[in-house]
Amino acid sequence: xxxxxxxLEKVYALLEPGPVIMVSTALKGRPNIMTMSWHTMIDFVxxxxxxxxxxxxxxxxxxKRTGECVINIPTAELAKKAxxxxxxxxxxxxxxxxxxxxxxxxxxxxxPMIGECYASLECKVVNKKMVNAYDLFILEVVRAWVDxxxxxxxxxxxRGKDVFMLxxxxxxxxxxxx
Amino acid sequence: xxxxxxxLEKVYALLEPGPVIMVSTALKGRPNIMTMSWHTMIDFVxxxxxxxxxxxxxxxxxxKRTGECVINIPTAELAKKAxxxxxxxxxxxxxxxxxxxxxxxxxxxxxPMIGECYASLECKVVNKKMVNAYDLFILEVVRAWVDxxxxxxxxxxxRGKDVFMLxxxxxxxxxxxx
Numbered sequence: 001x002x003x004x005x006x007x008l009e010k011v012y013a014l015l016e017p018g019p020v021i022m023v024s025t026a027l028k029g030r031p032n033i034m035t036m037s038w039h040t041m042i043d044f045v046x047x048x049x050x051x052x053x054x055x056x057x058x059x060x061x062x063x064k065r066t067g068e069c070v071i072n073i074p075t076a077e078l079a080k081k082a083x084x085x086x087x088x089x090x091x092x093x094x095x096x097x098x099x100x101x102x103x104x105x106x107x108x109x110x111x112p113m114i115g116e117c118y119a120s121l122e123c124k125v126v127n128k129k130m131v132n133a134y135d136l137f138i139l140e141v142v143r144a145w146v147d148x149x150x151x152x153x154x155x156x157x158x159r160g161k162d163v164f165m166l167x168x169x170x171x172x173x174x175x176x177x178x
Numbered sequence: 179x180x181x182x183x184x185x186l187e188k189v190y191a192l193l194e195p196g197p198v199i200m201v202s203t204a205l206k207g208r209p210n211i212m213t214m215s216w217h218t219m220i221d222f223v224x225x226x227x228x229x230x231x232x233x234x235x236x237x238x239x240x241x242k243r244t245g246e247c248v249i250n251i252p253t254a255e256l257a258k259k260a261x262x263x264x265x266x267x268x269x270x271x272x273x274x275x276x277x278x279x280x281x282x283x284x285x286x287x288x289x290p291m292i293g294e295c296y297a298s299l300e301c302k303v304v305n306k307k308m309v310n311a312y313d314l315f316i317l318e319v320v321r322a323w324v325d326x327x328x329x330x331x332x333x334x335x336x337r338g339k340d341v342f343m344l345x346x347x348x349x350x351x352x353x354x355x356x
Contacts (some may be wrong), residue, residue, distance in 0.1 A: 013338030016215050037194050040218035042230050042312050050228060050314065052220050076349070083351040095247010130308060133219050136228065138312070157335075157345070160191030162353050167335065168346020171254070173261040175340050 001104050001115055003145035011047040011144050014073060014119050015039060017167065019155035022072040022082055023051070024103075025062040026111045031103050032090035033114065034059040035082045037158045039071075047141040049123065054135050058090040063137060067125040068109040071115035071139070076154040076166050081116075108142045118150040179282050179293055180321035189225040189322050192251060192297050193217060195345065197333035200250040200260055201229070202281075203240040209281050210268035211292065212237040213260045217249070217338045225319040227301065232313050236268040241315060245303040246287040248316070250295035254344050259294075286320045286326045296328040321333040 014023075020037045020132050038052035049071065053060045063069055074082045081099045088095060102115030106122045113120035122145075127138035158166040193199075198215045216230035227249065231238050241247055252260045259277045266273060274281050280293030284300045291298035300323075305316035335343040 010338070013336075013341075016196070017335035017337055017343050018194070018215075037196075038219045040228060040230060041216045042314060048312070050218060050230075050312075052218060052228075054342055083353055087354040113343055122251075126182050127311070133305070134226070134316070136220060154346075156349070157195035158191075159195055159348075160188070161352055163191075163347040164351060165195050166346045168332075168344045170337070171257055171334070171342040171344055172340055173257050173342060175261055176265040 002149060003120060003146045006119070006144040006146040006149050008036060008047055008141060008144055009045050011121060011141050012041045012044055014146070015041050015049060016090050017155065018157055019073050020082055020158055020164070021151070022074055022085060022114055022117060023053070023059055024070045024072055024114055025059055025066065025068070026113050027062045027066060031094070031096055032058060033085045033095040033101070035086035042138060048126070049139045049141060051137050051139055051172040052135050053137060060135065063125060064131070066110065067141070068111050069123050070106055070109065070111045070113045071121040071123055072114040074117045074156060075150070076156060078116055079156050079164065082156060113145065118147045118153050120145045180325045180327060182201050182326050184311070184317060184322040184324040186225055186322055187223050189299060189319050190219045190222055192324070193219050193227060194287060195333065196335055197251050198260055198336055198342070200263060200292055200295060201231070201237055202248045202250055202251055202289050202292055203237055203238045203244065203246070205244060209272070210240060211263045211273040211276055211279070212268070213264035220316060227319060229313060229315050229317055230313050238313065239321070241303060242309070244288065246289050247301050248284055248287065248289045248318070249299040249301055250292040250293050251297040252295045252334060253328070254334060256294055257334050257342065260334060280281045291323065293353060296331050297322070297324045
């Protein structure tokens, strides 16, 4: 795998631009993937992430039971597979097999990472208080992996049914903040 | 103002790609703006949005007291002003005046909209249970306004200190979902 361990204090910069993510989980050794983009950073260190996962999704059940997942960030080449994973249910399909994705053993959680994604964030559920009301899980990123060769990843951003935006030009605006 | 009322059920498509937003508020008739990008959709209809606003920000105090704000979405032309608003504090500066932005009267909340932003979402706080633990406010969008001439808005996406990504190409990937 081309990914290397990535500093936890920089994780916010991966998720803040709002990419589509592929959340991988495992239940009794059986892996699953769901595609979504309802997530937000909640704190820098340790990195906390809020993820809204509908209780109609199989991933909701697995996450509630295991308390572990991996947030994987795909780039443009994976767009079709990401959408495909979003259209199938892990209750009946092994999505790693069906979409030709590679499960890679994670270091801190039992859920596998997705080898083809340029970044993978191993996560543990740290707060379920908003799960009943809003399907909102608070996750802590316990280890992050990023492919250091991907300097300018073309991430995928959902704009509504069938429509996505690919990340574009870089803009630098100096801040006065320290 | 060029903005028209926008259907609430389509609001998710504005926020899901993860743009930098400018949150406007008002306390006793005095308006304020803060720039941020820690937000996520939480539900479609009515549109619910989770926003993480640090308790060190003046906007945190105003939002706690008034329970109202407007989420404004800037495009590339406003990048410098958006960063400038993020670097100043509304405790000492009237940011509308300091950055040459136009407060526009909203219809359902007392906070003003930012005239120059292509979209403005009038919001009310509907849940503060996660404010103490995570600075996380749950907002309901009660009215949305979008400039219909902006078919392909170049939104701004934060990638870490001083670095932003502008929204790029559109990609269509047909979904099997109904």
